[in-house]
Amino acid sequence: MNGMAPFAYRRVRTFAEAITALEEDPDAKVLAGGQSLVPGLKLGALHPSVVVDIGRITGHDQIERTGDHLRIGALVRHHEVATDVLVGATAPALAMAARSVGDLPVRHLGTLGGTVALAHPAADIPTMLLALGATIQCQGPGGSTRVVAAEDFFLGAFRTALGPAELVTAVQVPITGPRSATYLKYHRRAMDWALVSVAVAETPDGWHVALANAGDGILRATAVEAALRAGEAPASAAAKVGEDIDPRTDAWGTAAYRRRLTPVLVRRALEQVGEP
């Protein structure tokens, strides 16, 4: 049916139940908003034995300020991140990134935990989280929990630090002090994935520059960051990005084009945040 192999459907009420289901069946797949899972199922690319629907779990759809951080539950939809007043006030660049995901219907269903766990190499929100120095809260078997820094969480295209029966439960974004940050997405058609995108944020340990679709997965442009720490101007620092990237050729652009495009976007993003 629809190009999909048959699967069983199981709706769970807690993350613990979902984790148990994943432990019991390594071929299970988790359904949150389904905006990546359902297209993948339709393409015949995924063949789960059971789809575990976590979309009705309560208590993980809140956005709240907890001291120095903004805590966003894994089941918060992109549209809420894009329009929430607290996000707009404390992490507006994250709202920018969320606003640029797909289109409005996709943003109505897609979830923060879903995009973080998938780690698509062109994903907007994970790229911004990487620049913001966010931390990812995870839950695993036996009620175990751990917190992983974004730079240790995103390991490459569709690869994260999550274990096979581990789920993202929340993301925390540091929000103390005045911060400059911006998200710049380049694509030729409005609904396309980023050809390349740049997230820049001022953090307590200096500027972070994160890139989407310029390498294997989302990445930090450490050569650019070092140049900024050394006091180089945006154009000069941006030019160093060639050392950080290994872009691919795909249907939307060649590696060579991405290589030409990336330093231009990095420079523009740095100028946007008024990096001296």
Add this chain to the structure above:
Amino acid sequence: MRPTTSCSLVVNGATHEASVDPRMLLVAFLRDVLELTGTAVGCDTSACGACTVLLDGESVKSCSLLVMQADGRKVTTIEGLAGADGPHPLQEAFHRAHALQCGYCTPGMIMAAASFLREQPDPTSEGVRRGLVGNLCRCTGYHNIVRAVLDAAPALRQQGST
């Protein structure tokens, strides 16, 4: 034997219960089970928006979610948009502005616009274009669609809801 699961949805105000294959998409439930064929399948790859309906008042692409995701929730299709006293302002505006030619994208376009205007009741034309990026039209060049959405906005602001 194929797995089945049961669902219950309110579609255009009426409750429908069914036993379904878990693989069934919302669009297939609407078109094939309920025979509400106003909602079209265009690209079937989540791009064109011809399949757009409202789920609890928010636009979703019905080809891109399982019917089980709509279980226990309210769905509105193009057939359910008009009120007892006549066509919805968007339907009237699309007619007046000649915002359709073949009409294939039109139900999805109108449902997407209805959801968009709920969230941005007084948009600019640029805002409308951004708000409807998920809906493609091959016939009109979008100009009259944007006009129609802007034309419908004041009446909807007055109504206060869709």
